[in-house]
Amino acid sequence: MNHTIDSIRTDLLAKKVSAEEIAREALKFAEAENSKTNAYLTFAPERALAAAQAVDRKIAAGEDPGPLAGVPIAIKDVIVTRGLRTTCGSRMLENYIPPYDATAVIRIEQAGGVLLGKTNCDEFAMGSSNENSAFGPVRNPVALDRVPGGSSGGSAAVIAQGTAVLSLGSDTGGSIRQPASFCGVTGVTPTYGRVSRYGLTAFASSLDHIGPFSRTVRDSARLLQVMAGRDEMDSTSASAPVPDYVAALDGNIRGMKIGIPKEYFDGLAIDTGDLIQAAIGKLQKLGCEIREIRLPHTAYAVGCYYIICTAEASSNLARDDGVRYTTRSSAAGTLQEMYRQTRDEGFGAECKRRIMLGTYVLSSGYYDAYYLKAQKVRALVAQDYAQAFAQVDAIVGPVSPFPAFKLGEKVDDPTAMYLSDIYTVTGDLAGIPCMSVPAGKTAEGLPVGLQVLANHFNETTMFRVADAFERVSS
Amino acid sequence: MKISEQEVRRVAELANLALTEDEVVRMTRDLDGILGHMDKLNELDTSAVEPMSQVLYDAEETATLRADVERKTLSNADAIANAAVSGQGYFKVPRVIEK
Numbered sequence: 001m002n003h004t005i006d007s008i009r010t011d012l013l014a015k016k017v018s019a020e021e022i023a024r025e026a027l028k029f030a031e032a033e034n035s036k037t038n039a040y041l042t043f044a045p046e047r048a049l050a051a052a053q054a055v056d057r058k059i060a061a062g063e064d065p066g067p068l069a070g071v072p073i074a075i076k077d078v079i080v081t082r083g084l085r086t087t088c089g090s091r092m093l094e095n096y097i098p099p100y101d102a103t104a105v106i107r108i109e110q111a112g113g114v115l116l117g118k119t120n121c122d123e124f125a126m127g128s129s130n131e132n133s134a135f136g137p138v139r140n141p142v143a144l145d146r147v148p149g150g151s152s153g154g155s156a157a158v159i160a161q162g163t164a165v166l167s168l169g170s171d172t173g174g175s176i177r178q179p180a181s182f183c184g185v186t187g188v189t190p191t192y193g194r195v196s197r198y199g200l201t202a203f204a205s206s207l208d209h210i211g212p213f214s215r216t217v218r219d220s221a222r223l224l225q226v227m228a229g230r231d232e233m234d235s236t237s238a239s240a241p242v243p244d245y246v247a248a249l250d251g252n253i254r255g256m257k258i259g260i261p262k263e264y265f266d267g268l269a270i271d272t273g274d275l276i277q278a279a280i281g282k283l284q285k286l287g288c289e290i291r292e293i294r295l296p297h298t299a300y301a302v303g304c305y306y307i308i309c310t311a312e313a314s315s316n317l318a319r320d321d322g323v324r325y326t327t328r329s330s331a332a333g334t335l336q337e338m339y340r341q342t343r344d345e346g347f348g349a350e351c352k353r354r355i356m357l358g359t360y361v362l363s364s365g366y367y368d369a370y371y372l373k374a375q376k377v378r379a380l381v382a383q384d385y386a387q388a389f390a391q392v393d394a395i396v397g398p399v400s401p402f403p404a405f406k407l408g409e410k411v412d413d414p415t416a417m418y419l420s421d422i423y424t425v426t427g428d429l430a431g432i433p434c435m436s437v438p439a440g441k442t443a444e445g446l447p448v449g450l451q452v453l454a455n456h457f458n459e460t461t462m463f464r465v466a467d468a469f470e471r472v473s474s
Numbered sequence: 475m476k477i478s479e480q481e482v483r484r485v486a487e488l489a490n491l492a493l494t495e496d497e498v499v500r501m502t503r504d505l506d507g508i509l510g511h512m513d514k515l516n517e518l519d520t521s522a523v524e525p526m527s528q529v530l531y532d533a534e535e536t537a538t539l540r541a542d543v544e545r546k547t548l549s550n551a552d553a554i555a556n557a558a559v560s561g562q563g564y565f566k567v568p569r570v571i572e573k
Contacts (some may be wrong), residue, residue: 119517133571192529206528212560236528314489321490323565328558335568340492351489353504356482359489360505373515375525380518382526415507431529456529 001026001072001162004215005222008070008165012059019059023052023114026072030116031161036306037139037148039157041077042085043117048072051114058112063320066112067226073108074164076155077118078125080103084115086423089123089133089151092326092346102199103231104168104210111226116164119154120290124168125170125203127151128178128417129410132350135159137407142184142447143420146404149179152213156183158256159213166223167213172204173305174399174424176211177436181399181449186439186466187213188220191457192431193238195224196231204312205236207305207428217437217467221245224459240457248460249467254287256465259392263298264423271442276398279450280438282472283396283465293394295384298426300377305425306418307361307374313351314358320346353414382430389455394465396452399436403446423451433459437466439473476509477502 003022011017027045034040056067066146075081077090080098087093091455101109109115113377122132130138130153136155140146141161148157152169156179159167167175171189180187188211195210202208212223225246248279260280265273322328329341347355388395401420410417427434433456436449448470454462482502486493493501550563559566 096556098556099548232540239537297518300515300518303515306508307512307515318490322558323567325556326558333568335570336490337492338568339490343490344492344494347491352493352497355489355491356485357505357508359482360477360509362486363485363488370512373520373523374559375527376520376523377515377518379523379526380520382529414504415511418508419511465478 001029001165003071003166005068005071005166005219005241012070014054014066019052019055019114020049022070023048023072026116026164028221030158032181033161033163036144037141037157037161038136039119039138039154039161039163040074040117041087041120041135041154042165044084044115047084048114048116051109051112055112055114064467065283066110067222068108068166069112071113072165073113073117074119074158074167075105075153076152076167076169077313078121078170078201078203079105079168080114080201081118086118087135088125089121089135090346090348090351091134092320094134094327096325097356102197103196103233104227105199107227108241113166119152119158119167121154123351124201124313125151125172125175126313126350126354128420130179131407132348133410134348139407140183140404140464142406143445145320146406146446147182149182149400149404151175152187153179155213156180156185156187159183159185159215163213166219169211169213170200171209171211171428172207172309173428174421176209176213177399177424177434177449177451178421180213180436180449184406184435184441184447185213185215185216185217186220186435187211188224188435189433190224190228190459191238191425193236194433194457194459195227196234196237198231198233202316204309205316206312209428217463217470218246218249221249221463238457243460245460245463248464251468251471253273253283253464253468256288256394256474257392257394258283258288258290258465259293260290261293261295261298261388261395261397263295264397267401268398272398272400272402274449275440275442275448276450279469279473280396282469286468286472292397293388293392295388295426296424297377297380297384301381301426301429302419302422304374304377304381305421305429306357307370308378308429310354310358311371312358312360313363314355317355318349350414378429381426385426385430385432385455394452394461396450396465399449399451400424403442427453431464432456435462435466437470476506
């Protein structure tokens with residue numbers, strides 16, 4: 001499928017094709033292709049066809065079918081869908097059928113979007129390679145022996161594979177941008193609070209975001225437009241007005257001040273560094289003023305992030321106890337034994353590691369040394385960006401130090417895997433909007449993403465830079 | 475060593491995780507490596523820094539309040555539909571009080 005939101009809209013309104021025909025074709029193609037990548041965990045044919053038929057009825061009646069009319073969309077399986085199995089990539093929830101829809105899902109379907117199915121991911125969104133899914137890893141469509149990145153690996157893969165036009169991921173420390181970079185697609189982490197988290201299974205609540213994947217910057221901007229805005233079901237969702245993101249995409253970024261953080265260029269793979277430098281050259285040619293900036297606390301961000309996210313995760317995952325939503329161990333004896341056995345059998349190794357780490361850093365005697373210290377360092381990381389955005393409009397740099405690696409290559413060294421999140425965790429800690437846009441391929445043919453970051457609620461600037469760059473690089 | 479096997483067992487109890495002996499050995503090794511990296515934070519003097527617990531924006535104190543009106547909640551059947559064991563409209567758990 002090479003559709004975009006605009007091409008589908010044009011075809012539908014010209015009556016060249018019906019939404020139902022698009023949905024049937026998309027489902028058939030996605031189901032046939034899925035064994036190559038394992039990107040989808042669940043398909044939703046009845047729901048997809050019902051949504052498509054509703055779009056067709058609106059068009060036939062001369063009504064506006066909505067901004068996402070007939071567009072096939074895949075949803076990461078940590079975002080709940082009423083009546084449609086939502087596993088979070090975990091054995092714990094392999095049979096979980098949510099009784100409600102996430103706000104983002106409701107808004108997408110109200111806008112005419114057609115939900116094709118749910119995508120594979122690292123268990124409870126914890127991982128950088130999608131190898132932590134209880135339902136098997138996802139393979140990168142660009143190179144099937146490599147990982148798609150994580151944790152939203154399935155949502156990035158379906159876009160690269162052409163088995164969905166749009167998808168939703170979630171990002172806590174880079175889980176949208178890093179797989180977007182690895183698979184050569186666009187992925188966006190909006191400002192914290194820009195999109196309601198209602199119905200996003202909580203991993204680390206002060207860091208979790210829902211965001212779009214697409215093939216073009218414009219499509220991500222359109223999808224964010226539909227989802228963004230205050231939701232009374234999420235008290236952390238922001239009431240700031242949502243500007244018209246697409247209207248600002250004119251390709252002209254002349255005079256824009258772009259910051260290049262010196263700290264983001266230590267230890268990059270050679271090809272990655274070359275592609276990012278070439279991208280900066282293109283921005284300069286577009287008339288941007290390139291300035292070197294400093295983000296001096298970058299080296300502390302990974303340690304800070306893994307203290308905060310595991311502390312929050314250990315609290316959030318306490319609810320997975322064999323009583324209300326999860327599977328229950330059959331070996332259960334007393335209530336306490338039931339909890340422990342259920343959690344031992346239900347969680348994979350990475351979830352256990354993070355629950356343990358989070359429980360440790362919150363435990364008596366360690367709280368000040370780890371958790372409180374990390375909250376203070378978080379303030380310093382956020383302050384780095386605040387100072388930078390006093391001088392520049394946007395910041396660009398790499399997403400990941402290296403391109404997609406081989407399946408199994410890094411599973412035995414969790415510390416090294418965590419350290420590879422260095423350029424993405426900072427944006428989440430500060431809560432600023434950031435995205436990955438394709439910046440070319442290495443000599444081996446592996447995609448590399450350019451990260452674009454902007455100040456809080458300045459998605460428009462971020463999209464303008466990424467869109468102008470996309471126009472001259474594709 | 476930042477953390478001992480004994481501490482790992484204690485934390486597993488707090489976290490309600492029943493780790494096998496093999497898991498304890500591996501977990502001790504993994505946590506030790508990660509906590510070693512986290513020590514880097516101590517290079518920074520943060521004595522004058524306010525902790526950041528949430529991404530906060532300027533908003534009215536009442537910005538997150540909604541009207542106090544009755545609304546529909548999940549039905550009992552929907553609420554217990556995913557329970558591993560349920561009965562009589564309740565979640566069932568192993569007996570906690572002996573007669």
